Amino acid sequence: MSARNSKLARGADLRKLLREDQLRSLFQSPDTVKWLSGDITQDRTPDLRTFLLDELDVEEVTPDSFARKITQAFLDNQIDDWFIEFYGYLSGQEALWRSPRWSSDTGGPLRAKPILRLQDDSLIAPFRSDGKTPKAFLPPPEQTDFPIVKRSIVNDEQAGDFLKTIRSFTARCV
Numbered sequence: 001m002s003a004r005n006s007k008l009a010r011g012a013d014l015r016k017l018l019r020e021d022q023l024r025s026l027f028q029s030p031d032t033v034k035w036l037s038g039d040i041t042q043d044r045t046p047d048l049r050t051f052l053l054d055e056l057d058v059e060e061v062t063p064d065s066f067a068r069k070i071t072q073a074f075l076d077n078q079i080d081d082w083f084i085e086f087y088g089y090l091s092g093q094e095a096l097w098r099s100p101r102w103s104s105d106t107g108g109p110l111r112a113k114p115i116l117r118l119q120d121d122s123l124i125a126p127f128r129s130d131g132k133t134p135k136a137f138l139p140p141p142e143q144t145d146f147p148i149v150k151r152s153i154v155n156d157e158q159a160g161d162f163l164k165t166i167r168s169f170t171a172r173c174v
Contacts, residue, residue, distance in 0.1 A: 002031075003052070003056040003057055003058045004057075005032060005033045006033075006034060006052075006058050007023060007027075007033060007034070007035055007036065007060070007061050008035075008036050008049070008052060008053070008058055008059070008060040008061065009035055009036075009038065009060075009061050010060055010061065011063065012038050013089050014061055014063065014066060015035045015038055016085075017082075017085055017086065018061075018066070020033065020034060022074075022078075022082075023035070025074050025077060026066070026069055026074055027069070036052070036058065063093050063095070063096055064096065064109065067093075067096045067108070067109040067110050067113075068109050070110070070113055070115070072113075072114050072123060075113075075117075075123050076123065080117065080150065080153055083117050083150075083153050083159070084153055084156045084158070084159045086115075087153070087156075087158065087159035087162040087163065088158040088159060088162065090110070090115075091158065091161060091162040091165060094108070095108055096108045096109060096110045097110045097111055097115075097126070097166055098111075099111075099131065099132075100131050106131070107131055111125070111126060111127055111131060112125050112127070112129075113125055116135075116136050116149050116163075117149065117150045118147050118148065118149060118150060119139065119148050119149070119151060121150070124136050124147060126166060134167075135147065136149055137149070138164070139151045139154055149163055
């Protein structure tokens, strides 16, 4: 395996969320892409990590670089169970979806990306361009014509908690 097809993950949660097929898709590689061992860290193996990053140009995937690399095409290929894991992951990564803090701030890199899977299996960004107005809602008990996040995903406790949390960051929206 070449250094180009090897990735270091900043955090075990990323290694768990992104398996080989997803890494290959995310990095749009015709070849297999694999994670290097989680034992390679700044604290445990600083010299090896530095060598891999600086000399071999192995890419380190951080939560932010992962979020910026996500495309609609990547998300279109994920199953509902992956979205449940993804939302669980995001619940601990507020910087990726946070609200803008000042006028020139756009907020987290996922705010404008189509990260919400709707009931009809389409994908949509959580907020309109103003960063506050929702594009989709949590499903009510009754049927609705409004765009709603897929009920089977919201019904998962961890995913539902994330979707409620992101909603609380701006005027009662998802």
